[in-house]
Amino acid sequence: MCGIVGIYLKSSKLEKSLGKMLSGMLVNMESRGPDSAGFAIYKNEKNKDYKYSLCLSGVNFETFKKQISKEIKVASLVKNSDHVILKTKEKPSKINEVLSIKFKNVSLVGYGKSIEIFKQVGNPSDVVKKFNLNEFSGTHGIGHTRMATESAITTDGSHPYSTGEDECIVHNGSLSNHNNLRRKLVKNGSVFKSENDTEVAAGYISDSLKNKNLKDTLKSGLNDLDGFYTFITGTRKGFAVLRDEIACKPAVIAETKDYVAIASEFQAMAHLPNVNQAKIFEPEPGVVYSWGN
Amino acid sequence: MILDLKKLELRKVNDTLQNLERKKNDRSFTVLNPEGSHAVCAGLTDDLDVTIKGHVGYYCAGMNQNAHVTVEGNVGTGVGENMMSGTVHVKGNASQSAGATAHGGLLIVDGDTSSRCGISMKGIDIIVKGSVGHMSAFMAQSGNLVVCGNAGEALGDSLYETDIYVRGKVRSLGADCVEKKMDNKHTKKLDKLLKKANIKNFKARDFKRYGSSRKLYNFNIDNVSNY
Structure with a gap:
């Protein structure tokens, strides 16, 4: 299952409450992923x-x-x-x-x-408390609550994964060709720490970003990554969202004049300011959505 | 009667609606602050009116019988799934698998639905004022799916006997789904359905009809290499 969340601020007035907003989102996604949790915060420094x-x-x-x-x-x-x-x-x-x-x-x-990443095994509400996420400020952040399926419940098996400078990814789903892809990437010099499929997706993106921008990288991912996924990928300036073409894995986006929030389920965002006035929509399958990049 | 999900647990709210005291005349309810909760108003069996004010999560009004549920917001996956009768009216958008496997009743969505709307539907009438996503009416068996906007890829894949009416564009038809003639019988039926959903700006003649070509019904030895 797994829960993924992300928030990107369009104006600086909410920067101080970014941690609090993200923390609430992660806690609300606890039912989708009780095994481990993690988050990446981008700071405007x-x-x-x-x-x-x-x-x-x-x-x-x-x-x-x-x-x-x-x-x-x-x-x-x-x-x-x-x-x-x-x-x-x-x-x-x-x-x-x-x-x-x-x-x-x-x-x-x-x-x-700009990026800071914290992730650990345990219940998401304990994890966010432990790292005091409520007190964080920043420009954007993404997070993940994990229900482990294909690899062990460890810190290395937790999301977000980062394999490049100021890059990170969270994933809801499972990839079926990660072993083949891992072998190819290792030949090109990538290093992986776990058996996890998402780490391979992170490595794939970092490798591809050497020659392409994020949007084109994700577009080529539609052909190269086989399996079910909703991804949120973060970069220094913003984030992007991609769902596979079958779109079994959920995602909902809420956009207001102050922020863009994405989550696996609407209940993750129910506490966000003015969310009931937000434009709420589901990202279409196979289409790259990006903000700030 | 007002049921506020900020003050009451979801189970208490559903329990109240599911086990109505029949001696009381109060059959009109408002649910406040759903905040994306799942299974709101699932399993209702009585003839009552419920209005949910806000966005809800998965399986809203699932298995509904007799009740009339209105959602003033968006709904998540599987709204009205397996409903038997009654009405569910969503004033916003619906996520995937709206009206899945439903046997009867009426589901109206004022906005769009995402993928697999009416998957395996078995007799329900689904009327979507916006567009539907890919693989809608997949393996749909009976009932009617009316789409005032456009339909995504593979509409009506492996379809049985559901009638599909689409006013806008169909990105592609699924296996065994074909466009069919809109005769008098179907025009009349569609006019009635549009009336049910209070749609006045479109007429039945604006729509095209799609149905099964019934070629997948029986095993065909000529296709053996494809299996």
């Missing part, structure tokens, strides 16, 4: 440094802080439950190298100039 979202997975924060400072020049390190946001000028290749040699248990959840 003028950042020259990279931000790395890391899951400590049992590693002590103070120990990590001490050791990582020996390896790289850390601009800041902020703890949020079992995740940390590491700001540094170091490039992703360097960070990946340091993590794989020195911190095998610490996993890189996502990175970029």
